[in-house]
Amino acid sequence: MTFYILGLAILSVFPFCKITFFKQPIWLWLLILSVLSAALEGHINIVGLVVITFYVALYYGTLNIKQPIINKAITIAFIGAALGLALHYVPGFNNLPIVVNEQISSDAIAYTLYANFDKAIAGLLLSAYYFSTLAPKRQRTLDSKGIDSKSIDSKSLASKKLALKQPVLIIIGTILTTLIVALLLGIVSFNPKVPDFWLAFIAINLLFTCVAEEALFRGLLQTKLSQQIISARFAILAPIIIACIFALAHFMGGVNYILVSAVAGFGYGYIFYKTQRLEWAILCHWLVNVCHFFLFTYPMIKLQA
Numbered sequence: 541m542t543f544y545i546l547g548l549a550i551l552s553v554f555p556f557c558k559i560t561f562f563k564q565p566i567w568l569w570l571l572i573l574s575v576l577s578a579a580l581e582g583h584i585n586i587v588g589l590v591v592i593t594f595y596v597a598l599y600y601g602t603l604n605i606k607q608p609i610i611n612k613a614i615t616i617a618f619i620g621a622a623l624g625l626a627l628h629y630v631p632g633f634n635n636l637p638i639v640v641n642e643q644i645s646s647d648a649i650a651y652t653l654y655a656n657f658d659k660a661i662a663g664l665l666l667s668a669y670y671f672s673t674l675a676p677k678r679q680r681t682l683d684s685k686g687i688d689s690k691s692i693d694s695k696s697l698a699s700k701k702l703a704l705k706q707p708v709l710i711i712i713g714t715i716l717t718t719l720i721v722a723l724l725l726g727i728v729s730f731n732p733k734v735p736d737f738w739l740a741f742i743a744i745n746l747l748f749t750c751v752a753e754e755a756l757f758r759g760l761l762q763t764k765l766s767q768q769i770i771s772a773r774f775a776i777l778a779p780i781i782i783a784c785i786f787a788l789a790h791f792m793g794g795v796n797y798i799l800v801s802a803v804a805g806f807g808y809g810y811i812f813y814k815t816q817r818l819e820w821a822i823l824c825h826w827l828v829n830v831c832h833f834f835l836f837t838y839p840m841i842k843l844q845a
Contacts (some may be wrong), residue, residue, distance in 0.1 A: 542578045552565070588658075594621070596665065599668065635657055649839065649841075660747065707817075710810060719831060723836075725800060728840060746826045750822050758812040759821075779806060779810050782809050
């Protein structure tokens with residue numbers, strides 16, 4: 541039950557869900573409910589409760605403390621806490637194993653899948669931070685230009701079909717390029733399959749993995765780096781630099797895996813750069829992973845001794 545509630549909390553953090561309860565967003569109440577459920581089911585202990593409370597306090601501090609120096613320090617602490625949770629460095633969590641050391645492709649290394657409460661919490665709060673800071677900026681831009689938001693909405697409806705074409709092409713290009721590079725480097729082979737835990741994989745990968753990673757690398761890091769690059773001529777550097785950082789975060793897979801991650805990471809960063817929509821980056825990341833999972837060696841070919 542814990543992870544179903546947490547999944548609903550993550551879904552409800554996105555802008556399409558504007559439900560509030562006692563003047564607080566519904567995702568916050570679902571988060572509290574999931575934490576209580578996790579404590580009852582043994583997925584977190586008292587240390588985990590303290591960590592989550594501290595992390596939520598940092599989140600509200602980044603939004604409400606206006607002094608620049610203090611806000612910057614809290615934001616850095618917030619990012620550090622998110623990294624610690626996402627990388628499972630923080631104690632107090634007992635994540636749920638779904639698959640343990642199972643060889644799902646005949647030529648693959650053993651694979652383990654967890655429903656990670658800590659990483660999901662990191663993704664939830666990072667997404668909430670991104671969307672909370674994004675909305676006021678958009679409204680200020682409209683107000684400064686003297687544009688009626690209703691007129692913008694009517695124009696945007698007319699151009700939706702045109703706006704849809706570009707991200708779809710980027711997604712297709714990212715999937716093909718990433719998997720072709722992986723094939724050429726010998727990381728995977730063509731291996732269609734439907735493992736018995738496929739439904740758990742696609743849900744966990746979307747809500748607990750892709751949301752957390754894209755909220756961190758694109759929503760937070762790429763956004764903040766882009767704000768530091770004043771010249772429009774060099775704006776493309778932001779997705780390139782963050783793609784390199786994203787690739788290095790996958791160093792445990794080896795050099796070839798880092799290269800493939802860099803290719804994929806640039807695709808995720810580029811679609812975010814072109815659309816400024818975190819949802820597209822998450823979808824692109826997830827579809828690459830899903831195609832990899834169902835059609836190729838997963839997670840990667842086992843090196844022969």
